[in-house]
Amino acid sequence: MATAGAPRRFCRCACFCTENLYVARYGLHVRFRGEQQLRRDYGPILRSRGCVSTEDFQQLLAELEQEVDRRRRLGLESAARKALIASSYRLARPEVYDSLQDAALAPEFLAVAEYSASAGADLKGLLQRLETVSEEKRIYRVPVFTAPFCQALLEELEHFEQSDMPKGRPNTMNTYGVLLHELGLDEPLVTPLRERFLQPLMALLYPDCGGGQLDSHRAFVVKYALGQDLELGCHYDNAELTLNVALGKVFTGGALYFGGLFQVPTALTEPLEVEHVVGQGILHRGGQLHGARPLATGERWNLVIWLRASAVRNRLCPMCCREPDLVDDEGFGDGFTREEPATVDVCALT
Numbered sequence: 001m002a003t004a005g006a007p008r009r010f011c012r013c014a015c016f017c018t019e020n021l022y023v024a025r026y027g028l029h030v031r032f033r034g035e036q037q038l039r040r041d042y043g044p045i046l047r048s049r050g051c052v053s054t055e056d057f058q059q060l061l062a063e064l065e066q067e068v069d070r071r072r073r074l075g076l077e078s079a080a081r082k083a084l085i086a087s088s089y090r091l092a093r094p095e096v097y098d099s100l101q102d103a104a105l106a107p108e109f110l111a112v113a114e115y116s117a118s119a120g121a122d123l124k125g126l127l128q129r130l131e132t133v134s135e136e137k138r139i140y141r142v143p144v145f146t147a148p149f150c151q152a153l154l155e156e157l158e159h160f161e162q163s164d165m166p167k168g169r170p171n172t173m174n175t176y177g178v179l180l181h182e183l184g185l186d187e188p189l190v191t192p193l194r195e196r197f198l199q200p201l202m203a204l205l206y207p208d209c210g211g212g213q214l215d216s217h218r219a220f221v222v223k224y225a226l227g228q229d230l231e232l233g234c235h236y237d238n239a240e241l242t243l244n245v246a247l248g249k250v251f252t253g254g255a256l257y258f259g260g261l262f263q264v265p266t267a268l269t270e271p272l273e274v275e276h277v278v279g280q281g282i283l284h285r286g287g288q289l290h291g292a293r294p295l296a297t298g299e300r301w302n303l304v305i306w307l308r309a310s311a312v313r314n315r316l317c318p319m320c321c322r323e324p325d326l327v328d329d330e331g332f333g334d335g336f337t338r339e340e341p342a343t344v345d346v347c348a349l350t
């Protein structure tokens, strides 16, 4: 058990360096253990996607080896960037770093969180206070931040983007964007948002997915603009639950689309399209397959919070779908812990 005063040690799963390596050129996620295995497992599909010559294959191998190396160094490099940013970055909107105030939050969100934390709250009552985007997929929408807070956060993020500070990217699928913990925004903003507001809400909405046992997160901002990233391929998140809030600016296109749960192979059906509304958040299960349609005009910045419950993921790593092979990591790592997890019913795969 973690004891008061001793920070909890979080881990990642060793599969981070071997599974789900994204090869944008061929639109493919691969598992990579070496040349032989890559040829054996992906030879035909790679050929069908244009990886035909020896040079193509050698280039792919080099890129995968580089990516594995990058992933191995990620935790330490991220901690080094965070330290440098803390010592040398000049903030544009310092108020964003003040500890989270109710005034930053939309009245609807405050009401939903207050209801969820009240005695006698139940799912039925909560659903009267939220928009249900899809009952079957369990996707919900709620206003999260006020317009002035979105504006201030955007200004800060844009100022950081334009600074010469080193930047860690959200994930291998997004080239632009910011990791909030590197900016120092976990402590004042994301952790209180998770602990005080999201936890009671998620406990009612997704009790079977660890919604009541969230104990870490990975928060980042994704940015889409013409000439930069435009869209995001279909994927599932390394998270039990996800909150995705549109921060702005002005844009068209970029809708999210949702398919089925990755754990449950189903026949291809029409995905559900969900438009963004600035200031509003979409709540979904991390395992729900999703992606983002191409941006048509403008610039889109969204805050994505991958919410994690060690009690759930310690049993089964969502990325390799095995019992996690734990490796100590920096910060929240990938949300795994070495402690015995509390008993929890994992997501019912219906």
Ligand SMILES: O=C(O)CCC(=O)C(=O)O
Pocket (backbone or CB within 6 Å): 170, 222, 232, 237, 244, 256, 290, 291, 292, 302, 304
């Ligand atoms: O583009 C978006 O808003 C979705 C981002 C997303 O799904 C992710 O980064 O996990």
Ligand SMILES: [Fe+2]
Pocket (backbone or CB within 6 Å): 235, 236, 237, 290
């Ligand atoms: Fe995602």
